[in-house]
Amino acid sequence: MRSSAAAAGGGAPERASPQLPPSAGAERGGPMRGGAAGLAMVLVVVMGVSGAGKTTVGSRLAAKLGWKFYDADDYHSPENKKKMAEGIPLNDEDRIPWLWALHDILRREHSSRQDAVLACSALKKMYRHVLVSGASAIESNHPEQPKENPALQILFVHLDGPADVIAGRLEKRRGHFMPPELLKSQFDTLEPPCTPENFITVSLEKSLPEMVLEIEHAIFSG
Ligand SMILES: Nc1ncnc2c1ncn2[C@@H]1O[C@H](COP(=O)(O)OP(=O)(O)OP(=O)(O)O)[C@@H](O)[C@H]1O
Numbered sequence: 001m002r003s004s005a006a007a008a009g010g011g012a013p014e015r016a017s018p019q020l021p022p023s024a025g026a027e028r029g030g031p032m033r034g035g036a037a038g039l040a041m042v043l044v045v046v047m048g049v050s051g052a053g054k055t056t057v058g059s060r061l062a063a064k065l066g067w068k069f070y071d072a073d074d075y076h077s078p079e080n081k082k083k084m085a086e087g088i089p090l091n092d093e094d095r096i097p098w099l100w101a102l103h104d105i106l107r108r109e110h111s112s113r114q115d116a117v118l119a120c121s122a123l124k125k126m127y128r129h130v131l132v133s134g135a136s137a138i139e140s141n142h143p144e145q146p147k148e149n150p151a152l153q154i155l156f157v158h159l160d161g162p163a164d165v166i167a168g169r170l171e172k173r174r175g176h177f178m179p180p181e182l183l184k185s186q187f188d189t190l191e192p193p194c195t196p197e198n199f200i201t202v203s204l205e206k207s208l209p210e211m212v213l214e215i216e217h218a219i220f221s222g
């Protein structure tokens with residue numbers, strides 16, 4: 001796992017002419033995007049269950065593009081990490097403050113016009129809503145997004161694939177606090193993104209370079 005906020009590459013974000021396959025075809029949902037040329041900056045959240053490859057894919061994408069990379073695992077409280085390490089799934093109460101903190105990071109990057117990639121499970125629709133809108137996502141008395149903090153435009157990249165493939169990878173993974181036994185609860189909690197969310201779905205069974213190319217295609221071709 002990479003350390004948090006590793007600025008991969010260091011230089012100014014370059015988004016000119018990435019090498020894309022002729023028909024990079026991730027399943028796509030949500031509003032159409034105009035392509036990177038029309039975007040001031042880009043926020044990508046690579047999401048999915050534990051072991052889906054979020055850290056691997058997200059850090060590679062960020063390194064290739066020279067964008068900032070954040071791993072949500074680095075922002076869990078010690079209590080949350082202990083809970084997971086003991087084989088107890090997190091609940092909404094455990095996750096919401098963590099998601100608020102992650103929203104604040106994305107908001108800060110947005111404010112400084114910094115392209116960024118975040119690897120974060122974001123399993124439920126409500127969790128993704130918190131990443132997009134922060135606390136106002138769950139304050140029912142304030143359904144309107146405050147004008148000073150408009151909703152963030154985030155592309156969610158769902159790494160999707162069979163539980164047995166992921167379980168096989170988790171069994172081989174070493175030195176991580178998340179036990180493979182929690183995979184079932186992760187799938188039980190997962191609400192795959194759907195329209196009108198802004199998302200693509202990428203098969204985690206593809207090779208790492210293929211997945212990164214698909215995501216680049218979605219970012220740059222809209
Ligand atoms: N495309 C791939 N092909 C084969 N193995 C992969 C691929 N992507 C990731 N892996 C391996 O699968 C394991 C899980 O990947 P990774 O840690 O990136 O997942 P994650 O979604 O970030 O997990 P967690 O949420 O538990 O932190 C790692 O050991 C990684 O090396």
Ligand SMILES: O=C(O)[C@H](O)[C@@H](O)[C@H](O)[C@H](O)CO
Pocket residue numbers: 049050051072073090095120121122123178
């Ligand atoms: O929402 C969650 O249940 C957690 O974020 C988990 O997904 C872990 O953080 C991660 O998968 C372990 O590395």
